[in-house]
Amino acid sequence: MSTSSLPSYYLAPNLSRTPAYTEEPQEYEQRIALSDRLRPGHPGIFVKQSKHGEARLTLNAQDGQIPTYGSGGIINGTIDVAKTENVTSIEIKVEGHLRIKEIAEGGTVDRKVDLASSVLWSKKEDTPCPSSCEFQLVLPNTFEIEGQHYNLPPTYNVKLSGLPGFVAFIEYSIHAIISKPSVATTLAPRMKASFLGISIGTITLTTPFVYHPRTRPMVPLPAPLTISQNQNGYVGTPEWQIHESVIPARRSSLQDISTRLYVPASRIFCASQGIPFHITFESSALSLATFLPFGPSGHILSKKPTRLQIMRQVAVDVRHQLILGTSKTEMWRVDCLGEATFRHAGDGPTWVSFSGDISIDPPVKVMGFKAGGIAVKDYILFSMTPPEGQKAPFGELRQAIPIRLTTDMWSSDGAGIGTDLRSESVLSVSSSLDNSS
Numbered sequence: 001m002s003t004s005s006l007p008s009y010y011l012a013p014n015l016s017r018t019p020a021y022t023e024e025p026q027e028y029e030q031r032i033a034l035s036d037r038l039r040p041g042h043p044g045i046f047v048k049q050s051k052h053g054e055a056r057l058t059l060n061a062q063d064g065q066i067p068t069y070g071s072g073g074i075i076n077g078t079i080d081v082a083k084t085e086n087v088t089s090i091e092i093k094v095e096g097h098l099r100i101k102e103i104a105e106g107g108t109v110d111r112k113v114d115l116a117s118s119v120l121w122s123k124k125e126d127t128p129c130p131s132s133c134e135f136q137l138v139l140p141n142t143f144e145i146e147g148q149h150y151n152l153p154p155t156y157n158v159k160l161s162g163l164p165g166f167v168a169f170i171e172y173s174i175h176a177i178i179s180k181p182s183v184a185t186t187l188a189p190r191m192k193a194s195f196l197g198i199s200i201g202t203i204t205l206t207t208p209f210v211y212h213p214r215t216r217p218m219v220p221l222p223a224p225l226t227i228s229q230n231q232n233g234y235v236g237t238p239e240w241q242i243h244e245s246v247i248p249a250r251r252s253s254l255q256d257i258s259t260r261l262y263v264p265a266s267r268i269f270c271a272s273q274g275i276p277f278h279i280t281f282e283s284s285a286l287s288l289a290t291f292l293p294f295g296p297s298g299h300i301l302s303k304k305p306t307r308l309q310i311m312r313q314v315a316v317d318v319r320h321q322l323i324l325g326t327s328k329t330e331m332w333r334v335d336c337l338g339e340a341t342f343r344h345a346g347d348g349p350t351w352v353s354f355s356g357d358i359s360i361d362p363p364v365k366v367m368g369f370k371a372g373g374i375a376v377k378d379y380i381l382f383s384m385t386p387p388e389g390q391k392a393p394f395g396e397l398r399q400a401i402p403i404r405l406t407t408d409m410w411s412s413d414g415a416g417i418g419t420d421l422r423s424e425s426v427l428s429v430s431s432s433l434d435n436s437s
Contacts, residue, residue: 045077048176048207056080057176057205067174067209069139071152071427076136079120079176079205084129086180092135093117093175096143096152098372100316102331103165109317109373113143115152115172139211145372153371155210158314160333166316168374176205214426215367216408217268224355225262225278227346233280233353234262240278241265247384248395249287257283257291257394261308261382263401268429271364271405274357275380277308277340282351290393294386296342296354308340310358310403311381317373337364337378360405367405378405404429 044063049056059067059077069075079090094116100109120133142149157169179202222239236242240262247257262278269275281288281295294305315332338360345353358380368376380401386392408426 046207048205050203050205054082055176055178055203055205057174057207059174059207067207069209069211071139071213072141073139073211074136075116075139075174075209076134079133079135079178081129081131081133081178084131087121087129087178088123088181089177089179090120090122090129090133091117091177091179092120092137093177094137094139095173095175097171097173098145098153098169098374100166100168100373103160103162103167111145111372113145115140115143143371148372150371151369152211152213153369153374154212154366156366156369156374156376158333158374160314160331164331166331168314168316170371170374171208172211173206173208178203212365212407214408215406215429216426217266217270217406217410218428219266219268220410220412221269221273221276222264224276227353229348232282232348232351233260233346234278236262239265241267243382243399243401245382245397245399247281247291247397249393250390250395251393254287254290254393255284257281257287259382259397259399261399261401263380263403267401267403269403269405270409271360271367271407273409274359275310275403276355276357277380278345278353278355279308279342279382280351280353285349288350288352294384294392294394295352305386306384307381308342308356308358309381309383310337310339310360311335311379311400312337312364312368313375313377313379315375315377317375364405365407367407378403 044061046059046062046064046067047056048059057077057079059075061076062068067075075094079092081087081090093114096113096115098109098111098113102108116137116139118135118137120135121127121129123129139152141152143152144150153170155170155172157167157171159168160166181201222237225234225237225240227233228235241264243261243263245259245261247259249256258281260280260282264276279296281291283291296304296306296308312335313332314335315330317330338358340356340358342354342356345355347353366376368378370376380403382397382399382401384394384397386394386396406429
């Protein structure tokens with residue numbers, strides 16, 4: 001065999017044909033997904049300075065007008081002191097403030113809670129006072145009020161107008177404290193300290209911050225159900241929970257209408273995603289025909305008798321107070337967060353089925369929680385309210401199903417893909433719907 005016919009075992013690479021790789025997508029490229037673990041950090045800083053420049057508080061990894069932290073957030077930065085003479089201690093503190101006030105002045109709950117603190121330097125130490133102190137504090141996941149332990153609630157404020165009404169808020173703040181002894185002078189007590197060259201006491205730098213814990217469902221949304229003519233509607237699966245009820249008939253010629261509402265069994269949903277559902281109405285052909293004007297509609301532009309909504313109840317409790325002469329101290333307000341769009345899915349001689357999604361609009365940033373005297377709870381409300389009242393052929397129906405909303409979508413890798421909230425961790429929410437947990 002001639003060696004001249006053998007192929008070459010080494011081919012020099014054609015570097016001109018090697019694709020160029022860049023960290024960010026080019027104009028003709030598209031990013032499919034980006035994990036939070038791979039996102040660049042926040043290089044910005046937040047600075048709070050005293051009026052005359054004696055002290056400065058700097059918070060790292062903050063690029064907004066107000067600092068923001070999430071679950072287990074790490075608060076780190078520096079405290080700078082221009083003049084260290086007469087300083088006795090330098091301290092950093094994180095504080096939470098919960099306040100509930102009845103508008104009719106029947107009662108008030110006002111609690112301040114120390115969440116984290118650290119003495120960065122003290123005169124007791126055998127070292128001179130530094131001009132700059134670094135610090136790092138970790139936000140706790142829980143706190144205690146009146147012997148009760150709660151998950152750390154998000155920054156929140158709410159108001160119920162009227163009498164009785166209430167105002168409630170939860171706020172957080174960071175305090176940098178530079179302690180100095182107060183020096184008094186009998187000669188000129190009101191003269192400016194800069195003229196006398198004396199210390200006027202402790203300097204405190206305070207800034208509020210937003211606490212925004214992130215959560216996500218522990219399981220994804222299930223696959224849609226299928227319809228079977230033999231089963232008069234949907235074929236249930238373990239991933240879907242059925243909620244049965246009855247719309248009562250008011251005429252002897254009509255039969256009651258049985259309803260079967262299917263929602264995902266976990267009942268935990270991302271607030272930015274549509275919540276899927278299936279529903280079947282079953283009765284006699286005459287009853288279904290009579291019910292048709294009161295049944296689901298394919299749009300939500302007008303208020304229909306049959307509705308499926310996401311409702312939020314905010315309840316406050318001003319303890320040990322009397323309201324309108326009774327011992328009941330709980331007040332609440334209820335708001336609609338979103339409403340369903342129904343789509344006809346199938347029917348038979350004695351049944352008709354619909355499917356659809358419930359969208360929350362506008363989006364909400366605060367999810368359900370319970371802390372002290374404030375409780376925020378969400379639920380699906382299935383209702384049928386005939387406009388004619390007692391003259392209608394059918395009676396009213398109201399069915400409430402507790403749910404929990406999360407900030408993030410379910411993610412198979414647990415990274416919280418597609419979010420831009422500044423947070424150190426995203427907590428997966430289990431199927432427990434106890435808001436106090």
